[in-house]
Amino acid sequence: MDKNNERECNEDLIRERRKCNFNIEELTNIVDGGKARTARRREIQRLLINDPEFLDEIPQDYMSHEDRYSNELRKSAHLMQKLADQESGHDIHQDIGALTGILKDGNPLMVHLSMFIPAILGQANSEQQEKWLGRSLRNEIIGTYAQTELGHGTFVRGLETRATYDPTVEEFVLHTPTITATKWWPGGLGKTCNYCVVMAQLYTQGRCYGPHPFIVQLRDEETHRSLPGITLGEIGPRLGLNSNDNGFLKFENHRIPRTNMLMKHSQVLKDGTYVKPLHNKLSYGTMMLVRVGIVGACSRSLQYAVTIATRYSAVRHQSEIVPGQPEPQILDYQTQQYKVIPQIASVFALIFSARSLSKIQSSVTAKLKDGNTDLLPELHSLSSGLKALSSSDASWGVEVCRLACGGHGYLASSNLPRTYTGTTCAITYEGENTVLLLQVARYLIKSYRSIGKETGASSVSYLADQTSLASSSSSFSNKALVQAFKLSALSLVAEAEARLQKLCDMGQEFYHAWNYCSVLLLKCAEAHTRYYICEKYEQTVDSLKASEGVKNVLQSLCRLYLIYHITLTHGDFLKCGALTPRNIAVLEGEMCDLLAVLRPQAVSIVDAFDIPDELLGSTLGCWDGNVYQRLYDEALKSPLNKTDVPDAYYKYLLPLMKSSL
Ligand SMILES: CCCCCCCCCCCCCCCCCCCCCCC/C=C/C(=O)SCCNC(=O)CCNC(=O)[C@H](O)C(C)(C)COP(=O)(O)OP(=O)(O)OC[C@H]1O[C@@H](n2cnc3c(N)ncnc32)[C@H](O)[C@@H]1OP(=O)(O)O
Numbered sequence: 263m264d265k266n267n268e269r270e271c272n273e274d275l276i277r278e279r280r281k282c283n284f285n286i287e288e289l290t291n292i293v294d295g296g297k298a299r300t301a302r303r304r305e306i307q308r309l310l311i312n313d314p315e316f317l318d319e320i321p322q323d324y325m326s327h328e329d330r331y332s333n334e335l336r337k338s339a340h341l342m343q344k345l346a347d348q349e350s351g352h353d354i355h356q357d358i359g360a361l362t363g364i365l366k367d368g369n370p371l372m373v374h375l376s377m378f379i380p381a382i383l384g385q386a387n388s389e390q391q392e393k394w395l396g397r398s399l400r401n402e403i404i405g406t407y408a409q410t411e412l413g414h415g416t417f418v419r420g421l422e423t424r425a426t427y428d429p430t431v432e433e434f435v436l437h438t439p440t441i442t443a444t445k446w447w448p449g450g451l452g453k454t455c456n457y458c459v460v461m462a463q464l465y466t467q468g469r470c471y472g473p474h475p476f477i478v479q480l481r482d483e484e485t486h487r488s489l490p491g492i493t494l495g496e497i498g499p500r501l502g503l504n505s506n507d508n509g510f511l512k513f514e515n516h517r518i519p520r521t522n523m524l525m526k527h528s529q530v531l532k533d534g535t536y537v538k539p540l541h542n543k544l545s546y547g548t549m550m551l552v553r554v555g556i557v558g559a560c561s562r563s564l565q566y567a568v569t570i571a572t573r574y575s576a577v578r579h580q581s582e583i584v585p586g587q588p589e590p591q592i593l594d595y596q597t598q599q600y601k602v603i604p605q606i607a608s609v610f611a612l613i614f615s616a617r618s619l620s621k622i623q624s625s626v627t628a629k630l631k632d633g634n635t636d637l638l639p640e641l642h643s644l645s646s647g648l649k650a651l652s653s654s655d656a657s658w659g660v661e662v663c664r665l666a667c668g669g670h671g672y673l674a675s676s677n678l679p680r681t682y683t684g685t686t687c688a689i690t691y692e693g694e695n696t697v698l699l700l701q702v703a704r705y706l707i708k709s710y711r712s713i714g715k716e717t718g719a720s721s722v723s724y725l726a727d728q729t730s731l732a733s734s735s736s737s738f739s740n741k742a743l744v745q746a747f748k749l750s751a752l753s754l755v756a757e758a759e760a761r762l763q764k765l766c767d768m769g770q771e772f773y774h775a776w777n778y779c780s781v782l783l784l785k786c787a788e789a790h791t792r793y794y795i796c797e798k799y800e801q802t803v804d805s806l807k808a809s810e811g812v813k814n815v816l817q818s819l820c821r822l823y824l825i826y827h828i829t830l831t832h833g834d835f836l837k838c839g840a841l842t843p844r845n846i847a848v849l850e851g852e853m854c855d856l857l858a859v860l861r862p863q864a865v866s867i868v869d870a871f872d873i874p875d876e877l878l879g880s881t882l883g884c885w886d887g888n889v890y891q892r893l894y895d896e897a898l899k900s901p902l903n904k905t906d907v908p909d910a911y912y913k914y915l916l917p918l919m920k921s922s923l
C-alpha cells in the first residue's frame with residue numbers, strides 16, 4: 263500500500279490524517295528506541311513482507327490442527343533461515359519485536375528462541391556453551407524449556423521429575439516417578455524439538471538439592487525418532503497459539519552424562535559432591551529473562567489492537583449524536599474515545615517501563631558477572647510486577663479494543679481474537695500473575711520492615727519516606743499525580759504490614775496471616791508496580807528531547823494514563839488522603855477534556871506505530887480503511903461458500919425437515 267496515495271484511501275482516514283499536528287516519523291523513532299532501530303525494523307519487515315513463502319495458502323482458521331502446525335513450522339523454519347542469512351552483530355531482542363505478526367497463533371520455534379537459547383546462555387558454563395550454543399544458534403539442534411509438570415507449574419520447588427546422580431558411571435538418571443510428574447506445556451516439545459532444558463530435582467549423595475537445569479537429547483538427530491526411555495507427545499488444542507505443538511514428556515530411568523547438568527552456577531563434581539551457587543535462585547534466571555521480554559511483547563500486542571480499533575473507529579459510522587444529522591464516526595462518541603485512547607496511552611507506559619526494566623536487568627547481569635547478587639531480589643520483584651501488570655493491562659486492552667469494534671471485532675479476520683488469545687496466555691505462563699504479584703508483595707513487606715537498612719534497591723526506597731503519608735499535595739502537575747500514586751502504594755503497604763503484624767500478635771503463624779491478608783497484599787503489589795510505571799512514564803516524557811508537537815502529544819497521553827488509573831482505583835487515593843473527592847471529580851472532568859484533545863490525533867498516533875498491513879493482518883485495521891470490501895472478500899474464502907448447498911444439508915437437515923411429513 264502506497265501511503266502517499268490518498269486516492270486509494272477511505273475519506274475519513276484522509277481527513278483524520280490531515281489533522282495531525284506532530285511529526286509522525288519522530289514518534290515512530292521514539293516507539294522503536296531510535297532512528298537506527300526504526301531503520302533496522304523496517305529492513306527486517308520489508309524482507310519478510312516481500313517474501314511469498316510467508317503467505318498462507320488458505321486462512322489459518324480453515325486449516326486442520328495438523329496443517330496449522332505444519333504450515334507454521336514451514337514459515338518458522340524459513341524465517342530462521344532468513345535471520346541466519348542476515349549479518350550478525352545486531353540486537354536479537356529488537357529483531358524479535360520486528361517479527362510480530364509474521365508468524366500467527368504461536369510458532370513451534372518460539373521457545374527455542376526465547377528460552378532454550380537463553381537458558382544455555384544463562385545457565386551453561388563456557389565448555390557447555392562451546393558444545394551447545396553454536397549448534398542451537400545455527401538451528402542444528404532445536405530445543406525447548408521443560409519445567410512445568412501436570413501436577414505443578416507455579417510451585418517450582420514441588421516439581422517431581424528426578425535427576426539422580428550415579429557416580430559409578432558419572433551419569434544422571436532422569437525419571438518421571440508419577441503421572442503428575444509428566445512435563446506438560448513446553449512449546450515445541452510435542453513434535454518439533456530434539457533437545458530440551460529440563461528442570462528436575464537434583465539428587466546426589468542421598469540428598470535433594472532442589473530444581474536444577476539439565477540439557478537432554480530427546481530425539482535422534484538423524485531420524486527424529488524419540489530416544490529409548492523417553493515418551494513424547496502434543497497436549498491438544500488450546501484457547502489460542504494452536505500452531506505451536508505444546509507437548510508432554512516422560513522419562514523412564516533415562517541416563518545422561520554428568521556434564522549435561524547446566525553448571526554455570528552450581529555443579530556436581532565427579533564424585534557427587536554438590537557445589538552450591540552464589541544465590542540459590544540463579545537457576546530461575548531463564549524465567550526472569552523472559553519476564554523482562556514479555557513486557558515489551560505485551561506493548562506490541564497492544565499496539566496491534568489499538569491500531570485496528572482506532573482506524574476502524576474512524577471509518578465506522580453509526581447512530582447519531584445530533585438528532586437528524588448524518589451518522590458520526592464512532593470515534594466521536596466520548597465513550598468510544600474512553601475505550602480506545604487510554605489503551606494508546608498504555609502502549610507508551612509499557613514501552614517506557616520495558617526499557618527501564620531492561621536497563622536494570624543489564625546492570626544486575628553485569629554485577630552478577632562480578633559475583634554480586636545483591637540486586638537479584640530487586641530485579642525479581644520488578645520483573646515479576648511488570649510482567650504481571652503488562653500482561654493483564656495488555657490483555658484487557660486488547661479485549662476492550664475488540665469490544666470497541668462491535669460485531670466485526672468478533673470475526674477472526676479482524677485479527678483481534680487471535681491478538682487476544684496470544685496475549686492473555688502471558689497472564690499465565692512464565693509465572694501466573696497472582697503468584698508473581700505475591701512475590702512482589704513479599705519483597706515490599708520485607709523492605710518495609712527493614713527501613714533504615716541500606717539495600718541499594720531503588721524501587722522500594724520510597725517506603726522509607728514516612729513523611730509523605732501526612733502530606734497531600736494541592737497541585738495537579740504530572741509529577742504531583744505521580745506522588746499521589748506513591749502515597750497510595752506506601753499507604754497500602756503500611757496497612758498490609760500492620761494487618762499482618764496484628765494477626766501475628768494475636769498468635770497466628772506468619773504464613774496463615776499472609777494468606778489471610780493476600781487480597782490486600784495483591785493490591786499493594788499492583789499499586790507499587792503501577793507507581794513504578796507512572797514514574798517512569800512521567801520521567802521519560804519530561805526528559806525527552808523532542809519537537810513541541812511530539813512532546814505535547816506524549817505529555818497529554820502520560821497525563822491521561824495517570825488520571826485514568828487514578829479514576830480506576832480512586833478508593834485507594836481517597837483512603838490514604840492523597841486526593842480528596844473534589845480532586846477526583848476535577849480529574850474526571852479533565853480526563854474527558856484530554857480525550858477530546860487527543861481524539862483528532864488518535865489515527866496519526868497509531869500510524870506512528872508503523873505496523874505494515876501484511877503484519878497487522880486485519881480487515882478492520884488496514885491503512886486505507888477499506889473495511890467493508892475486505893470483510894466481504896474474507897467471508898468469500900469460507901469453505902462453506904464453495905457450494906450453494908452444502909453436503910450437510912442432504913445428510914442432516916433434509917431428513918429432519920422431511921421427518922414430520
Ligand atoms: C537466529 C538468531 C537467534 C539468536 C537467539 C538469541 C536469543 C536471545 C533472545 C532472548 C529473548 C528473550 C525475549 C523474550 C521475548 C518474549 C516473548 C514471549 C514468549 C515466551 C514464550 C514463553 C513460553 C512459556 C514458558 C513458561 O511458562 S516456562 C515455566 C515458567 N514457570 C514459572 O514461571 C513458575 C513460577 N514460579 C516461580 O517462579 C517460583 O516457584 C516462585 C518464584 C513463585 C517461588 O519460588 P520458590 O518457592 O523457590 O521460592 P520461595 O517462595 O520460597 O521464595 C524464596 C525466596 O526466593 C526469592 N525468589 C524467588 N524467585 C526468585 C528469583 N527468580 N530471583 C531472585 N529471588 C527469587 C523469593 O522472593 C524469596 O525471597 P525472600 O525469602 O527474601 O522473601
Ligand SMILES: Cc1cc2nc3c(=O)[nH]c(=O)nc-3n(C[C@H](O)[C@H](O)[C@H](O)COP(=O)(O)OP(=O)(O)OC[C@H]3O[C@@H](n4cnc5c(N)ncnc54)[C@H](O)[C@@H]3O)c2cc1C
Pocket residue numbers: 373406407408409410413414415416417446447448449503508687690691692693694696697700
Ligand atoms: C500457552 C502456554 C505456554 C506455556 N509454555 C510453557 C513452556 O514452554 N515451558 C514450561 O515449562 N511451561 C510452560 N507453560 C506452563 C506455565 O508456565 C504454567 O501454566 C504457569 O506457570 C502456571 O502454573 P499452573 O498451570 O500450575 O497454575 P497453578 O499454579 O495451578 O494456578 C492455578 C490457580 O492457583 C493459584 N495459585 C497457585 N499457587 C498459588 C499461591 N502460592 N498463592 C496464591 N494462589 C496460587 C493461581 O493464582 C491460579 O489462580 C505454558 C503455559 C501456557 C498457558
